[in-house]
Amino acid sequence: MHPIVATLHAELGPGKVSTEPSLIHEYSRDRAPDRPEAPALAVVFAESVQDVQTTVRECSAAGVRIVPRGAGSGLSGGAHAVANGVVLSLERMNRILDVRVDDEVAVVEPGVVNADLNAAAAPHGLMYAPDPASFTIATLGGNIGTNAGGLRCAKYGVTRDSVLALDVVLADGELVRLGHATFKGVAGYDLVALLVGSEGTLGIVVGATLRLRHLPVAIRTVAAFFPDLPSAAAAVLAVGRARVQPAIMELMDRASIQDADRLNGTDFAGRGGALLLIQTDGFGAEAEAAVVRSVLAAAGGELADDGDQDAERFVRIRRNNRGSGREDRLRVGEDVAVPRSLLVDYAAELGRIAREYRVGMKLVAHAGDGNLHPTFWAEPEPGREAEAMEELEKALDESVRVALAMGGTITGEHGVGTFKLRWLGWEQQERVRELARGIKEVFDPQGVFNPGKAI
Amino acid sequence: MHPIVATLHAELGPGKVSTEPSLIHEYSRDRAPDRPEAPALAVVFAESVQDVQTTVRECSAAGVRIVPRGAGSGLSGGAHAVANGVVLSLERMNRILDVRVDDEVAVVEPGVVNADLNAAAAPHGLMYAPDPASFTIATLGGNIGTNAGGLRCAKYGVTRDSVLALDVVLADGELVRLGHATFKGVAGYDLVALLVGSEGTLGIVVGATLRLRHLPVAIRTVAAFFPDLPSAAAAVLAVGRARVQPAIMELMDRASIQDADRLNGTDFAGRGGALLLIQTDGFGAEAEAAVVRSVLAAAGGELADDGDQDAERFVRIRRNNRGSGREDRLRVGEDVAVPRSLLVDYAAELGRIAREYRVGMKLVAHAGDGNLHPTFWAEPEPGREAEAMEELEKALDESVRVALAMGGTITGEHGVGTFKLRWLGWEQQERVRELARGIKEVFDPQGVFNPGKAI
Numbered sequence: 075m076h077p078i079v080a081t082l083h084a085e086l087g088p089g090k091v092s093t094e095p096s097l098i099h100e101y102s103r104d105r106a107p108d109r110p111e112a113p114a115l116a117v118v119f120a121e122s123v124q125d126v127q128t129t130v131r132e133c134s135a136a137g138v139r140i141v142p143r144g145a146g147s148g149l150s151g152g153a154h155a156v157a158n159g160v161v162l163s164l165e166r167m168n169r170i171l172d173v174r175v176d177d178e179v180a181v182v183e184p185g186v187v188n189a190d191l192n193a194a195a196a197p198h199g200l201m202y203a204p205d206p207a208s209f210t211i212a213t214l215g216g217n218i219g220t221n222a223g224g225l226r227c228a229k230y231g232v233t234r235d236s237v238l239a240l241d242v243v244l245a246d247g248e249l250v251r252l253g254h255a256t257f258k259g260v261a262g263y264d265l266v267a268l269l270v271g272s273e274g275t276l277g278i279v280v281g282a283t284l285r286l287r288h289l290p291v292a293i294r295t296v297a298a299f300f301p302d303l304p305s306a307a308a309a310v311l312a313v314g315r316a317r318v319q320p321a322i323m324e325l326m327d328r329a330s331i332q333d334a335d336r337l338n339g340t341d342f343a344g345r346g347g348a349l350l351l352i353q354t355d356g357f358g359a360e361a362e363a364a365v366v367r368s369v370l371a372a373a374g375g376e377l378a379d380d381g382d383q384d385a386e387r388f389v390r391i392r393r394n395n396r397g398s399g400r401e402d403r404l405r406v407g408e409d410v411a412v413p414r415s416l417l418v419d420y421a422a423e424l425g426r427i428a429r430e431y432r433v434g435m436k437l438v439a440h441a442g443d444g445n446l447h448p449t450f451w452a453e454p455e456p457g458r459e460a461e462a463m464e465e466l467e468k469a470l471d472e473s474v475r476v477a478l479a480m481g482g483t484i485t486g487e488h489g490v491g492t493f494k495l496r497w498l499g500w501e502q503q504e505r506v507r508e509l510a511r512g513i514k515e516v517f518d519p520q521g522v523f524n525p526g527k528a529i
Numbered sequence: 530m531h532p533i534v535a536t537l538h539a540e541l542g543p544g545k546v547s548t549e550p551s552l553i554h555e556y557s558r559d560r561a562p563d564r565p566e567a568p569a570l571a572v573v574f575a576e577s578v579q580d581v582q583t584t585v586r587e588c589s590a591a592g593v594r595i596v597p598r599g600a601g602s603g604l605s606g607g608a609h610a611v612a613n614g615v616v617l618s619l620e621r622m623n624r625i626l627d628v629r630v631d632d633e634v635a636v637v638e639p640g641v642v643n644a645d646l647n648a649a650a651a652p653h654g655l656m657y658a659p660d661p662a663s664f665t666i667a668t669l670g671g672n673i674g675t676n677a678g679g680l681r682c683a684k685y686g687v688t689r690d691s692v693l694a695l696d697v698v699l700a701d702g703e704l705v706r707l708g709h710a711t712f713k714g715v716a717g718y719d720l721v722a723l724l725v726g727s728e729g730t731l732g733i734v735v736g737a738t739l740r741l742r743h744l745p746v747a748i749r750t751v752a753a754f755f756p757d758l759p760s761a762a763a764a765v766l767a768v769g770r771a772r773v774q775p776a777i778m779e780l781m782d783r784a785s786i787q788d789a790d791r792l793n794g795t796d797f798a799g800r801g802g803a804l805l806l807i808q809t810d811g812f813g814a815e816a817e818a819a820v821v822r823s824v825l826a827a828a829g830g831e832l833a834d835d836g837d838q839d840a841e842r843f844v845r846i847r848r849n850n851r852g853s854g855r856e857d858r859l860r861v862g863e864d865v866a867v868p869r870s871l872l873v874d875y876a877a878e879l880g881r882i883a884r885e886y887r888v889g890m891k892l893v894a895h896a897g898d899g900n901l902h903p904t905f906w907a908e909p910e911p912g913r914e915a916e917a918m919e920e921l922e923k924a925l926d927e928s929v930r931v932a933l934a935m936g937g938t939i940t941g942e943h944g945v946g947t948f949k950l951r952w953l954g955w956e957q958q959e960r961v962r963e964l965a966r967g968i969k970e971v972f973d974p975q976g977v978f979n980p981g982k983a984i
Contacts, residue, residue: 176766176870177899199772221715232713234722235690250961256866257898258687259938260676260726261945261956262984263965267689267722271715288772311631317654317743318812357773357820358813365812411711415631443712444632483714490716501716506705509971510718516967529717 076115078138078160085128092117101163102155104146106493107406110154111526114141114161121166123241123249123280129162130278131247134522141524142274144185144216147208149407150491152220152273152527159525162278164215170194171281178286179238179255184215184279191284200286203230206487207393215279221271223487225322225393228442229355230287232487234270241281242269245518255283268513273489273528276517290321290355294363295385298375299346303327303437306348307418309373310441313352314414316369318362320442322353324392327421329436334391342388346376350441351388392438403463405451406470410477411486414444423476424448431469433462445486448473474500490528498529531570533593533615540583547572556618557610559601561948562861565609566981569596569616576621578696578704578735584617585733586702589977596979597729599640599671602663604862605946607675607728607982614980617733619670625649626736633741634693634710639670639734646739655741658685661942662848670734676726678942680777680848683897684810685742687942689725696736697724700973710738723968728944728983731972745776745810749818752840753830754801758782758892761803762873764828765896768807769869771824773817775897777808779847782876784891789846797843801831805896806843847893858918860906861925865932866941869899878931879903886924888917900941903928930955945983953984 075093082091092098093116101117103110115138120126133140139159146153155161168185175198180191188209191202205224206212212222218240222233230236239253253259253266269276300306306325313320326334326349331342342349350370354362367377378384412420421437428435428450439446450469454462474484474497484490484497499507510529517523530548537546547553548571556572558565570593575581588595594614601608610616623640630653635646643664646657660679661667667677673695677688685691694708708714708721724731755761761780768775781789781804786797797804805825809817822832833839867875876892883890883905894901905924909917929939929952939945939952954962965984972978 174868174870176769177868178769179868199770221719223713223715227713231686231690232715234719235686244960248960250958250964252961254866254938254956255868255936256900256938256941257869258678258682258866258895258900258941260678260687260942261938261940261949261953262962263968264676264689264722264726265961265964267719271719288769288774291772314631314633314743315654317746319743356811356813357816358811361812411709411713413629413632413634413710414712415629440713445711445713481710483709483711483716485716486711486713487715494716498716501709503705505699505703506707506720507717509705509720512971513718513968516964516971 078133078136079116081132081136082116082118082129085132086118086125090119090121090125101143101146101161104148104151104153106149106151106154106491107403108151108493112155112157114155114159117161117163119163119166123243126162126243126278126280127247127249130243130245130522133160134245134247134520139525140522142219142278144213144219145187145211147212148216148220148489148491149409150485150489151493152489152491152524154492156525165213167280173198175200180284180286182214182282182284184213184282186214188212188214188217195286196289199289201289202236202284203287204233204236214282214284218270218279218282219272219274220489223440223445225324225440227440228323229319229321234267236285237266237270237282238285239283240266240269240279242277243280244277245520245522253283257285271489273491274524275514275528276523278523290359291357292359293353293355294359295389296352296363296366296370297378297385297388298350298370300348300350300375302347303421304418305374306350307421307441309350309370309375310417311415312369312373313366316365318354318365320352320366321355322351322389323440323442324351325439325441326392327437330438333436338391349388350375351385351392353389404459404466405449406466407447407449408470408473409447409485409488410474410482411443411445412477412480412482416480417441417444420446420477420480424473427469427472431465433466433469492527531593533588533591534571536587536591537571537573537584540587541573541580545574545576545580556598556601556616559603559606559608561604561606561609561946562858563606563948565606567610567612569610569614572616572618574618574621578698581617581698581733581735582702582704585698585700585977588615589700589702589975594980595977597674597733599668599674600642600666602667603671603675603944603946605940605944606948607944607946607979609947611980620668622735628653630655635739635741637669637737637739639668639737641669643667643669643672650741651744654744656744657691657739658742659688659691669737669739673725673734673737674727674729675944678900680779680895682895683778684774684776689722691740692721692725692737693740694738695721695724695734697732698735699732700975700977708738712740726944728946729979730969730983731978733978745814746812747814748808748810749814750840750844751807751818751821751825752833752843753805753825755803755805755830757802758876759873760829761805762876762896764805764825764830765872766870767824767828768821771820773809773820775807775821776810777806777844778895778897779806780894780896781847782892785893788891793846804843805830806840806847808844859914859921860904861921862902862904863925863928864900864902864940864943865929865937866898866900867932867935867937871935872896872899875901875932875935879928882924882927886920888921888924947982
């Protein structure tokens with residue numbers, strides 16, 4: 075057993091450091107398709123800022139690396155364990171410290187689950203807007219680490235847009251406060267925005283001041299089936315031209331609808347080759363929904379005829395469409411984004427790629443912001459797994475390459491982690507990555523925090 | 530004449546480098562109340578990315594500093610000239626390169642005036658949301674440099690929230706592209722957010738990809754007079770509790786109303802001691818305005834009885850309330866922000882401070898986000914200017930100290946520049962400032978860009 079385990083046991087007290095094999099196994103990885111570098115030396119369950127500071131100080135002194143972890147629901151390997159590293163779980167730091175109703179602000183510990191903050195805010199007529207698909211299990215600290223997106227981003231912004239201030243433990247154990255408790259503030263560099271999405275490589279977030287939004291007074295949901303993806307994607311643009319900003323605008327292709335049918339015992343696939351789900355909210359929800367309905371009908375959509383109830387069922391199904399289990403190297407979900415006007419072109423390319431590399435492909439997309447989640451999979455005959463995996467990897471590479479050629483990005487909301495590192499150099503100039511490495515060096519000269527991730 | 534002038538003349542060609550004294554005078558400062566360190570050696574008018582790269586390379590090689598400049602409408606000294614420095618004006622790089630309607634994105638050069646982008650976007654049913662009071666003259670590059678706010682921030686966010694990608698010339702003249710052309714994107718650290726608000730200290734922005742928003746299909750304006758500030762501020766919170774998110778929510782105190790009356794020949798001061806201006810927009814504008822009207826009336830507000838027309842006049846007056854001329858050391862506008870629930874308490878403290886230091890004070894506030902712009906002034910008898918200035922400085926210091934004690938910030942939207950540097954250490958721990966200096970060192974090891982500003 076590595077001496078850091080005994081040290082942390084002694085310093086933190088009982089019940090906070092585990093080397094139990096099954097727990098190590100579970101906590102050494104997140105839901106990315108790739109495998110962690112190594113199992114963790116130990117899992118530390120911090121219960122206070124001081125626990126985090128102690129862990130960081132002891133690990134820094136011992137040259138042991140630290141992988142911070144929320145719920146482990148990430149999809150890119152940001153929480154995968156690393157060689158000679160401990161996993162630092164923040165899940166016990168799960169108190170909502172304050173909901174300042176009149177300020178529309180909440181103060182939380184990092185281990186608070188996204189949905190729990192929403193539950194606490196709702197009685198005050200408030201909500202926390204960022205809503206990754208994992209919102210019922212993912213922690214706010216993890217959301218901050220990946221700058222998590224979700225369904226409501228086009229209207230309400232991503233996680234970064236809701237984070238006002240952060241308490242951060244730096245690599246030498248010092249605690250700093252970044253940002254401000256007010257909606258606006260421009261004193262010095264925006265270090266909060268720098269930390270958000272940095273995947274735990276610059277510091278450990280131990281507290282956050284978050285902006286809340288008004289819980290919408292009304293929500294309307296419209297669902298429409300289209301013959302195919304191009305007609306549905308054209309409808310997305312038509313909604314924009316009508317100056318409607320939906321809270322949610324989700325697109326599912328035929329394979330995704332069939333998949334949902336299998337999981338839910340429904341039979342939607344018979345109704346069309348593409349499904350567009352749109353939610354409007356707020357005081358204008360009904361007026362916007364009326365415009366949406368007429369725009370979708372004019373664009374050839376067949377509206378779900380029993381109104382909101384049916385449509386809301388679609389939304390629930392959509393929200394659960396991706397979270398059914400861990401992916402592996404033979405079933406990989408992607409997360410590219412492209413300029414919205416190119417949704418159709420990109421979807422067509424995905425089809426071509428799947429055919430070319432003989433892999434399965436289904437597509438869901440946050441159509442409002444051009445963020446696509448194609449899933450590619452292979453179902454090889456026994457003994458042919460290696461070849462199938464190779465073809466799948468080629469299909470993934472090609473799908474990323476095409477997205478970049480269209481002016482897109484390799485990751486809209488899941489983060490780079492370990493799994494997407496091989497594509498980062500395709501998107502960013504070497505000089506830009508040098509700047510990022512320089513910043514990492516400023517914050518963490520020893521490379522204690524989550525090495526080999528994100529940049 | 531410094532040799533850099535001849536070098537730049539030779540390298541850039543005719544008509545781009547000026548040492549004309551009155552122009553040097555004009556371009557060596559912005560609208561901050563303090564004075565620049567020194568007049569510029571020259572003013573360079575870049576017309577292309579290559580001009581900027583050439584200027585940066587030659588200045589770096591010669592050890593000459595560079596102060597980038599948009600319209601010079603900043604209020605904190607971010608564009609003040611520095612010793613041994615040239616001013617690099619980006620105002621001639623004023624082309625709107627693209628408005629991608631279906632993507633809701635614009636690509637611009639840095640010298641485009643904010644209002645010009647809005648004029649170009651409007652025929653497509655789009656707008657650029659950030660609207661600093663200077664929007665008719667300020668450039669987008671300058672807005673980006675200061676992370677400019679404006680009236681519509683509480684609903685639509687600040688400049689940072691509308692900047693997707695930046696083309697930046699680094700200190701050695703290399704051109705890099707930061708960010709992505711899509712709404713979402715989390716590849717690597719958020720260097721775009723880091724550059725936004727960095728006041729030209731990290732690189733020169735030579736291009737930007739900006740997110741546009743839908744031009745609202747409807748706008749409603751409600752104006753209400755209140756007996757005093759506390760009752761108006763209470764109404765602000767009541768609007769929030771009704772779950773209305775106004776596009777604009779502006780508060781003016783009695784002295785500001787009187788000031789506006791003098792400038793506009795109106796007589797609003799007789800109608801109340803505080804004025805609250807609220808605009809709602811979008812499909813829900815009328816429904817929200819109806820709620821706002823009833824909330825304000827219940828809170829004791831006297832609604833402007835001839836409807837929107839009168840109210841819109843107030844908004845025009847409010848928009849022009851601050852921009853009437855340069856400030857000086859005897860008339861200083863402030864820019865603190867406090868948690869919204871403390872607006873009343875902070876306003877009361879401002880009154881106390883003005884009385885204690887025998888200075889004049891008037892207040893306007895972006896009440897929706899707790900961003901206050903008190904203006905303090907002294908009107909000394911001849912020969913007593915120095916004493917008056919000293920009292921005024923004490924009043925300013927005290928107003929900032931109180932805002933910080935309430936959990937606020939020294940600058941909500943104007944930036945630190947040179948003028949607010951003395952307060953930055955009151956807000957930020959020394960360690961946080963060290964991190965900022967470390968980042969500056971990564972981007973600009975020689976200290977070429979805008980030294981002595983922002984951090």
